[in-house]
Every structure is written in C-alpha cells, then in structure tokens.
Amino acid sequence: MIRSERGIALLMVLWIITILMVLVVSFSFLTKTEARSTFYFREGVQKKFYAEAGIEEALMEIYHRQVYRNQAVVLEGSEVVRVDGRPYTGEIGTGRYVIRLLNESGKININTMTDATGVVLNNLLVSLGVPKERADIIVDSMLDWVDGDNVRRLNGAEDEYYLSLPNPYKAKNGPFEVMEELLLVRDMSPDILFGSKERKGLIHFVTVYGSTSKINLNTAPQEILMALPGLTTDAVMRIMEQREAAEFREIKDIQAITGLNSEAISPYVDMGESDTYTIESVGLQGDAKKGYGIRAVVTVQGGGLSQFVYYKSPSEMHE
Numbered sequence: 001m002i003r004s005e006r007g008i009a010l011l012m013v014l015w016i017i018t019i020l021m022v023l024v025v026s027f028s029f030l031t032k033t034e035a036r037s038t039f040y041f042r043e044g045v046q047k048k049f050y051a052e053a054g055i056e057e058a059l060m061e062i063y064h065r066q067v068y069r070n071q072a073v074v075l076e077g078s079e080v081v082r083v084d085g086r087p088y089t090g091e092i093g094t095g096r097y098v099i100r101l102l103n104e105s106g107k108i109n110i111n112t113m114t115d116a117t118g119v120v121l122n123n124l125l126v127s128l129g130v131p132k133e134r135a136d137i138i139v140d141s142m143l144d145w146v147d148g149d150n151v152r153r154l155n156g157a158e159d160e161y162y163l164s165l166p167n168p169y170k171a172k173n174g175p176f177e178v179m180e181e182l183l184l185v186r187d188m189s190p191d192i193l194f195g196s197k198e199r200k201g202l203i204h205f206v207t208v209y210g211s212t213s214k215i216n217l218n219t220a221p222q223e224i225l226m227a228l229p230g231l232t233t234d235a236v237m238r239i240m241e242q243r244e245a246a247e248f249r250e251i252k253d254i255q256a257i258t259g260l261n262s263e264a265i266s267p268y269v270d271m272g273e274s275d276t277y278t279i280e281s282v283g284l285q286g287d288a289k290k291g292y293g294i295r296a297v298v299t300v301q302g303g304g305l306s307q308f309v310y311y312k313s314p315s316e317m318h319e
Contacts, residue, residue, distance in 0.1 A: 082101075156186070
C-alpha cells in the first residue's frame, strides 16, 4: 500500500514537472514572439516615416523644378529633377528612401483616349506581356466604359456583358475617377494593372488626370515611347539620350534627332507639362530591397500650394 502511494506521488510529481516545463517553454516562445513582433512593428513604422520623408522631399523638388525649369543657364545647385520616373535616393540616419516623380502629362490619359489614340495603349499592353487579342478587348472595353452611350465596340463591353456577371453591375459611361476602377473593366486583372516583381503594371503608365490626350515626350517613360506608332527602338534611344542633355522644346526637334517625320507622331505627342505629378516613395532600412511604399498624386499650384488628389499608404512597391 505504501509503495503504491509512493508510486502515485512520483507520477504526480512527474506530471507537475512536465506541466511546468510546458509552461516555461510556452512563456519563452511567447516572449520571443512578442519581442520579434515589437521589432518588426518598430522597423515598419521607421520605414513608413522614411517613405513620408521621401514624399516631402519630392514636393520640394517639384516646387524647385517649377521655378527653375526654364532657366537658360543652369547654375550649380539649381539643377532640377527629372519627372520621367527615374529614381532619386536620400538617406536619413540608418534608413533611406527612394523616390520617383512622374508628371501626369507623360502618361496615357484613359479619360481623353480616343479610338485613334487607343493604339498607344494597345501597343503598351502587348509590350507588358498581354496577348494581342486580350489587349484589343481591354482597350475597346475601356473606351466603352467612358463613352456616354451603350453601343458596344467590336471587342468592347457595355451593360449587356457586365449584367451577365455573377456580381452584376452596369458600365459607368463616364470618366474614370481612380486607376483601381480599371479592375471593373472587362478582361482587366490585378496582375495586369499592378504588375509583379518581374514586370511593371499598367498603373505606372496611365492617368485619370488632365484634359489632353497627347503624351509629353520629355516625361514619358521608355515603355510609352516604345508604344508610340512610328517610333523605332533606335529613335526612342536617340530621344532618351537627347533629353538627358536637354529637354525638347518643339515637336520639330524630334525630326532633327531621329530623322523621322514629326507630323507622323504629332497626333500623339507634345511638350506640355501639367501641374499634376505622381510621387512614388519607398522607405527602406539598411540594405533591404523591400520597404514601405507610398503612392501619391499631387496637384501643385502657384505660391507653394499643393493638393493631394490621391494618396495610398501602404502601396506595394519595391526599390
């Protein structure tokens, strides 16, 4: 009997020790998890602040550009940033930010696009890896989405198509308000719109701001230049080399650089710069390649006044 009681007591002690060990291990694990969570949260907040600092720096550079853009002589320290999407880097302590500025005049305006100028968007989609047949559907459907009637284009979509979907809705028959609205258009997908690590998305090359359907040659990224009818790869390279030295002033300047007839591309391009800019800022810590991204669209007016018309934080972006 005594041996039996001693055996039971021993088992109880072993169970208690086991339970205590489990509690200790669990507590240790939770402590490490909390510490790690705190570290990542702090690092995330720091990256956000770096990205916000990049937004403020970009605004100052835009103001500076508006003042000194047309100066005949460029003095040291008064150089202006380019607004064609090239990266600029700034450092803050152990962190840094990478900013890109894009003037909206260098993008394809999907609200003023016509059947004639839609060829530029079609070519761009194909260059981004979209099959030609699907690109035809997307472009025609975008035109149908904006126009004021319910007449479907050859490859487009109107109410009849959208009302047949599992979650039905009607074509807007009005202008796009934000780029994300494109996801409602027939055959558009998040992969095409936002892109991936391997390729850029359409969102980098289109705009809903402005009143012109023409593209500014001085600020258009290479992908859009390549999509312009009549421009060869060699001509695009010459244009980009020339604008590194000095921005174009007139359409006829292109003919002198490329030898192409300027009248062939004049329906698609001009040199006018709008007062609306996209700012992409990524805050990074150390040598990290992925950080906290912010995408903003700002309208800059005289007297140092500005208004954000779009602000997305966080926004999925990489250095």
